[in-house]
Amino acid sequence: LDEDAEERLKTLAAEGGRVVAIGETGLDYYRSTTPEEIQQHAFRRQIRLASGLNLPLIIHSREAGNDILQILKEEGVPAAGAVMHCFSGGTEFAKKVLDMGCYLGIAGQITFKNGEEAREVARFAPLDRLLIETDAPYLAPAPFRGRRNEPAYIVRTAERLAELRGLPLSQVAEATKENACKVFMLV
Incomplete structure (x- = not known):
């Protein structure tokens, strides 16, 4: 992020409320060729x-x-909050970022056969701190795994989250919608 890019972001953010967040940003030590520093x-x-x-x-x-x-x-976490996009850590990491005020983005991994850690986090975290996301075009939920993910599949993730928490889909949908509206200041 050079100074020109930062100035362009500031200008965009100042233009009539079209920017609702900064990111996706963070650290990727898995595949990135960019040095950690x-x-x-x-x-x-x-x-x-x-x-x-x-x-x-x-x-x-x-x-x-x-x-x-x-x-x-x-x-410090920005006063406006933060979302751990497509959260893939365990409950210990989840607790630490939740304690800092972050929300967790829950994606298709909770539907995967090998997604037990993601399901554990989805059950563990408070519902008022969860968002549902696609990570499209990646991480298509079952039964679409292996295909290109798309927004229409988000209902599968919501259904699985509702099942894991023993709640009606409508309650999970409403809660995660409210969370998104709150964190992105949409209402």
Whole structure:
């Protein structure tokens, strides 16, 4: 994130409320060829940008949980909040980011046969801190796994979340809609 890009983001954010969050930003130590130090520097700048603009932050974390936590402790979660996009950590990591005020984005992994850790987090986290997301075009929920994901499939994730929590689909849909409206200041 160079200064020109940061200025363009500030300009976009100032244009009539079209920008509802900063991100997706964060750290990816799994496949990224960008050195960790550069990723960390950019992440810190985007945290500061979100804080300065009073916008929530959408955080990507892959194989980088400890550094995400450390940077969030040092920089602080923006007052407007943060979403751990497509959350893939366990309940211990979930508890730490929830305690910092973050929301968790729940995606298709909760429908996968090997998605027990994701299901455990979906049962563990308070419903008022969950969002449902697709991560399209990736992570299509069962029975569409292996296909290109699309927004229409989000209902499968919502159905599975409702089942895991023993709640009616309508209650999960309403709660996650309210959460999205709150974090993205849509109402």
